[in-house]
Amino acid sequence: MEKINVKLPDGSTEICLSGKTVGETLSSRCGDAVTSAVAARVNGEIVDLSYPMDEDAAIELVGISSAEGLGVLRHSISHIMAQAVQDMFEGVRVTIGPSIEDGFYYDFEYSDTFTPEDLEKIEKRMREIVTANHPFIRTEMSREEAVSFFENKGEPYKVELINDLPNDVTEVSLYSQGGFVDLCRGPHIPSTGMIRAFKLLNVAGAYWRGDEKNKMLQRIYGTGFATQEELDDYIRLIEEAKKRDHRRLGRELDLFQMNDEAGPGLVIFHPKGALLRTIIEDWEKKEHLRRGYDIVMGPQILKVDLWKKSGHFDHYRENMYFTEVDEQLYGIKPMNCLAHMLIYKSKIRSYRDLPLRYFELGTVHRHEKTGVLHGLMRARQFTQDDAHILCTPDQLNAEIRAIADLVDYAMGVFGFTYEVELSTRPKDSIGSDADWDLATAALKLALEDNKILYDINEGDGAFYGPKIDFKLKDALGRKWQCATIQCDFALPERFDLSYIGADGERHRPVMLHRVILGAIERFMGVLIEHYAGAFPVWLSPVQASILTVTDNQIPHGEAVYNQLVDAGIRCEKDFRNEKLGYKIREGQMQKVPYMLVIGDREVESGTISPRQRDGSNLGSMDVLDFVSIVNEKCDKYE
RNA sequence: GCCCACGUAGCUCAGUCGGUAGAGCACAUCCUUGGUAAGGAUGAGGUCACCAGUUCAAUCCUGGUCGUGGGCUCCA
Numbered sequence: 001m002e003k004i005n006v007k008l009p010d011g012s013t014e015i016c017l018s019g020k021t022v023g024e025t026l027s028s029r030c031g032d033a034v035t036s037a038v039a040a041r042v043n044g045e046i047v048d049l050s051y052p053m054d055e056d057a058a059i060e061l062v063g064i065s066s067a068e069g070l071g072v073l074r075h076s077i078s079h080i081m082a083q084a085v086q087d088m089f090e091g092v093r094v095t096i097g098p099s100i101e102d103g104f105y106y107d108f109e110y111s112d113t114f115t116p117e118d119l120e121k122i123e124k125r126m127r128e129i130v131t132a133n134h135p136f137i138r139t140e141m142s143r144e145e146a147v148s149f150f151e152n153k154g155e156p157y158k159v160e161l162i163n164d165l166p167n168d169v170t171e172v173s174l175y176s177q178g179g180f181v182d183l184c185r186g187p188h189i190p191s192t193g194m195i196r197a198f199k200l201l202n203v204a205g206a207y208w209r210g211d212e213k214n215k216m217l218q219r220i221y222g223t224g225f226a227t228q229e230e231l232d233d234y235i236r237l238i239e240e241a242k243k244r245d246h247r248r249l250g251r252e253l254d255l256f257q258m259n260d261e262a263g264p265g266l267v268i269f270h271p272k273g274a275l276l277r278t279i280i281e282d283w284e285k286k287e288h289l290r291r292g293y294d295i296v297m298g299p300q301i302l303k304v305d306l307w308k309k310s311g312h313f314d315h316y317r318e319n320m321y322f323t324e325v326d327e328q329l330y331g332i333k334p335m336n337c338l339a340h341m342l343i344y345k346s347k348i349r350s351y352r353d354l355p356l357r358y359f360e361l362g363t364v365h366r367h368e369k370t371g372v373l374h375g376l377m378r379a380r381q382f383t384q385d386d387a388h389i390l391c392t393p394d395q396l397n398a399e400i401r402a403i404a405d406l407v408d409y410a411m412g413v414f415g416f417t418y419e420v421e422l423s424t425r426p427k428d429s430i431g432s433d434a435d436w437d438l439a440t441a442a443l444k445l446a447l448e449d450n451k452i453l454y455d456i457n458e459g460d461g462a463f464y465g466p467k468i469d470f471k472l473k474d475a476l477g478r479k480w481q482c483a484t485i486q487c488d489f490a491l492p493e494r495f496d497l498s499y500i501g502a503d504g505e506r507h508r509p510v511m512l513h514r515v516i517l518g519a520i521e522r523f524m525g526v527l528i529e530h531y532a533g534a535f536p537v538w539l540s541p542v543q544a545s546i547l548t549v550t551d552n553q554i555p556h557g558e559a560v561y562n563q564l565v566d567a568g569i570r571c572e573k574d575f576r577n578e579k580l581g582y583k584i585r586e587g588q589m590q591k592v593p594y595m596l597v598i599g600d601r602e603v604e605s606g607t608i609s610p611r612q613r614d615g616s617n618l619g620s621m622d623v624l625d626f627v628s629i630v631n632e633k634c635d636k637y638e
Numbered sequence: 639g640c641c642c643a644c645g646u647a648g649c650u651c652a653g654u655c656g657g658u659a660g661a662g663c664a665c666a667u668c669c670u671u672g673g674u675a676a677g678g679a680u681g682a683g684g685u686c687a688c689c690a691g692u693u694c695a696a697u698c699c700u701g702g703u704c705g706u707g708g709g710c711u712c713c714a
Contacts, residue, residue, distance in 0.1 A: 105709095113642060204709030205641025212711045216641045219709070251649075260687075260705050319713090364714090369639050370705090372712065384714065481714065519714040550671040577671075585675035599673055611674060 007058035022059060023049035023190065036226075037061040038072040038194065039187040046072075048138055048187040064194070064226040074099035076136060076189045077126075077198050077224040078106045083180035084125035085220070094182065095157040095208060095217055102234070103223025107206055109157065110218055119200040119220065126198070133193030134178035138186060146172045146183065157208070158183045197231035198224035241476055246528035247375040253533050253590060255524075255541075258375065265373040265380030267521055272541040275570065277520060279539055281361055283413075284385050284517070291406060293359040293387055298339025300363070301330040306338055309494055311430050315463040319366045336362030337513060340388040341495045344509075349499040354509060355391035355399055361520070362386045376525030377480075383520045389512040390497065393438075396510050400446035400468075400485060403514050407470050407483045410516050413637045414527065415536075416472040419479065420452050423460035423467045430464055431490040439487035439510075440466040462513075464490040474530040482518035482526070487511075534591040534613060538634040544571040544610070544626075545592045547583045549599035551575075556603040560596065560623055567627040571596075584611065596626070 002018045008029055016025050022040045039046055041060040042053070046068065062069045078097035085108060086092050097106030108114075114122075141149065143162055150158040161183060162172060175184045177192055189195070200222040208214035225231040242248075250256045255273030262268060269277060285295060301323060307313040312320065312334065321332040333339075340358040349356070363383045372378050389399050411418050422443055425436045443466055447454050454468070461467050470483035488511040491497075498506040517523040527539070537543055544564065548557045554575050564571045572592075574583045580597065587595045596608040607620040610629075618629075 116643090202708060203642065206710045207640075210711070212640065216710080218641075221709080258706090264705070366713085369712065371639065371641095371710080373706095378713075382714065484714075515714070517714095522714055547674085549673055552671075579670095579672050579677065580674060581672090582676055583674090588675055595674080597674065601673085609673085615674085617674075 002054075004053060005056040006053065009060050016053065018054045019052060021050045021052055022047065025053050026059065026061065034061065036064050038064050038069045038076075038189045046187055048136070049190050050138065051187075064189075070224075070226070071099040072187055073189055073195070073226065074104040074224045075184075076192070077195060077222065078104040079136075079175065079177060079180070079182055079184070079188065080126050080129050080192055080195070081122060081200070081220060081222060082106050082108075082182060083129060083178060084122045086180065088122065088125055093155060093157055096161070097182075103201065103221060105206075105219050105221045107208070107217040107219045109208075109215065114203045114218055114220060116203070119203065122220070123198075123200050126200075129178055130192045130195045132178060133191050135191040136175050136177045136188035138188075139174050139176070140171050141174060143170060143172055146174065149174075149181075150183065153181075195224065196226065197228040198222060199231060199235070237476060241478070241529070244476070244529045244532045245375075246377070246525040249528050249533040250375070253528075255528070256376070263380075264370060265368060265378070267376060267379050267381070273524070275541040276535070276539060277524060279541070280517070280520060280524070281385075284361065285359075287406070287410070288357075288359045288387070291357075291402070292355075293357040296340060296343055296358045296360050298333070298336060298342075298360060298362065301325070301332050302338050304329040304331050307331040310338055310341075310491060311464065311494060315428060315430065319368070321365050321367055332365045333362070334364050334366045335513075336360050336364065336384065336386040337388055337491060337511075341491065341497065344390055344497055345495060349390075349497075349509075351392060351499050351501050351507070354499060355389050355395050357387055357389045359385075359387040376521040376528075379519075379521050382522065384515050385517050385520065386513070386515050389514070390492070390509040391512070392499070392501075392507070393510050396442045396487075396512070397446050397449065399512055400443060400487075401450050403485050403512070403516075404446065404450050404452060404468075407516055410483075411470075411472055414530075416474065416530070418470045418472040418483075420447065420454040421457045421460075421469045421471065422447065422454050423457040423462075423469060425466060426459045426461050426463065428463055429461070431493075435489035436466065439489055443468050443485065443487055462486050462488075464488045465513075472526070474526055475532070476529070478529075480522070480526045482523055483516050484514065484518070486513040488513055535593075536633070536638050537593045537630060538637050540591075540593050541570060542572050542590070542592050543569055543630055544594040544596050545583075545587045545590075546571060546573050546575075546596045546598065546608070547580060547587065548575050549580050549597065551577060552600065553598045553603050556606075557598050560598065560608055563623045564627065567624075569627060569630055588613070594626075594630070 003015050004018045005013055006016045006025060007013050022042060023034060027034045037049060039062040040049055041062060042051060042057045046062060062072065064073055075098060082094050082097055086094065089110060091111060093109040095107040095109065097104065143165065146162050147159055172183060173186060174181055175186055175188055200220060202221050204219045204221065205216045206219040208217055223234060225234065253272065254270050255276065256267050256269045259268055304313065316334060320334050323330050323332060343358060344356065361383055363381065365381050368378060368380055391399050424440055447468065465486050465488040467484050467486040469481055471479040472482050473479055492509050492511050497509050499509055501507045546557050546561055548554055557573060557575055561571060561573050584595060591613065593613050595611045597611060598608055602608055602620055605620060607622055608626060609620045610618040610626055612618065
C-alpha cells in the first residue's frame, strides 16, 4: 500500500495509507465530527464518505447541519421515498428526485394518483427503511451498461437521462440502498439509519423535465432535517405562514376581496385596503418628485399598430387583451412604456433636457394563465410604480445607481432586506448583440460601483433588454420579486427617439424601465404577510380606534374624533353598547395600533387613555399630545 | 393552460350510506351602562357554486361549466 499526504480538516497534514475511504481515514482523527458528517470534500469536490483515497488530498467534512449537508441528507431521503413508493405501488416509473431549497421531491409516472393517505403509508414504509439502516452503495457503469440495466428494469426515464448526457461522459454512477438502485451523481449519506427527521408534505403535478409539452408526472414533496426539533420548527413556520396569508388577512381585516362574479385575478379594494394603497401611492409620488421624476399618465388602451411598432404584439401578444373601438383594434396596455415614448416624442429634445424621468402609477392588464393567479401576488390587473428614464449613454451609470439607491431606501422604509440578480438575454428577444452586451455591461458596472453583491440569472432578461431584479426578504425569510431595472436600447430605436447633442447632431437616447415596489398589489400582499396584518402606524389604515366605556361618554368621544380627524389622524369610532373588554378584543383582532379609551375620568379631565397594540397603556393624555406621538412615528416610518 | 384536491349561512366548519340542512362567531332587536382580549335573551339568515343527466325524489350519484387551493410552466 502506498503512502499519501492528507491535509485534515483541522489544517494538519498526515501521512496515510492509500486505498482507505475518506471516512476511515478521518475516523481515527476526527472522531465525532465524522459520525455527524454526511459527506466530505476532497480537493474541493463533494464526495461520499466511502470515497477511496488514492492520492494526496485536502479533506473537509460536510456536516449534516450545513446547507450542503442538508442537501445531501434530503437527496438521500428522496431516494428512500422512491424505494418506498416503488415497493408499494405497482407500475411506478421513477424519474428524478433532487433536494431543493426547503426539502426535496421525487417525480413519478404512475397511472393511478397518490392521495394524502398514501403519503402517510409511504412515510411509514420509509421509516422501516430508515430503521433497517441500509448502507448507500455507489457503483459505476459504462453508459451502455447503464442503459441496458435501466431498460431491463423498465425505467425509460432513466434511459432517457443517460442518453441525453454529454458525449464525453462515458461512465455513470448508481446508488443503491436496500435493493433499490437509482441513477445518481451523489453523494449520499453513509446509510439510511442516519436519518432522524423527515416528513412528506404534499402531492402535485409536474411536467417531465419542466416542459409543458411533456407528460405530467406526479411529484411528492417532502422535507428532512438533522433533528426533530428543526423539523418541528419548519412545520411551525409553515403554520405561521398560513396564519399570515394575505388572502386570509385581507378578508379578516376587511382590506379587499376577489369575487367570482367580477372575475378571477381581479382585486376589489375595500375602504381600508384602498386607504392603505393610497398611503403607499402618496408616499411614492412624494419620493419620486423629490428625486427629479415627472409624474405622467397614459391611456389604458392604445391602437394595435403602436403595439406592433414596440414589439409587444410579436413578443407579448399571448399576455395581452384586445378590444375593438369604431372598427379599430386596440391593445389594453400590459406595460406603461408606450405613452411615455409618445411624451418624449412630443417635441425636439436637447441633451440639456436629459435625463427625463417619467413616473406613472400605471395600471396594466395581463392575461395570466388561470393556474398562476394567487390573491394580490398574481393578479390580471395591477398597478406598477413604473418609470421610464431616457438619458444619454453617459448618464446611464449614474441613473442606474440612483435607482439602486432608491430601491435601497424604499426597502429600508418598509423594513425589508433584499438580494440582487442580474438577468441576461433570453431566447425570444429583439435588438443587436452589441446593444445587449453594452446594456448588460452598464447594469453590471453600476452594481459594482454601488458595491452591491449579485447573482447572474442567465437568459432570464426581458425580451427588449437585460435586467436587475431585487428580491426582497420578508419577516419569515421568504423572497419576493419586486423592484427591477431593465435596460433598453430597442424601444428608443423602434420609436426613433432622438435628442440634439452638444455637437448639434441627432443622437439616440438610452432607456431604462424600472419599478421600485413592483406591482402595488403584490407589494401590499407582501406587506400584509410581512407585518402579519399589524401595520406600523404610518401605514395602518386605521391608526386609532376611540372606545367609550359607556354611552355617557359618546359626546366627548365625538369631540375627540373630530379633533383627531382634523389633525389628519386616521381613526374610527367604537361607541357601541358593549363592554370595554369586548371592544378591546375587537380592536386587537383588527390590529389597530392605538385604542383610545374614554370613560368618565377622561371626560372630566378632557383627555384620552391610549392603549397600544402590544397591550401597554400610555396613561391619560391630551388629544394633541397623542397627535404628536402619532405624527412623530409617521415621520420616522414607524 | 396542465395534474390533483376542493366548493354547505357574511366567516370557520359539521351533516345527509339519495327523502330540499345544523353549530360557533358575525348580524338585528331587547335587557344590561359594564375601565383594558368575548355580559345575557330572542331573532333573522342557505335554490348546499352553476348547468345538464340518472331517479318517484339530487346538496349527495354521473357529466360539463365556473371558481378556489397545492404544484408545474410562466411572471410584477
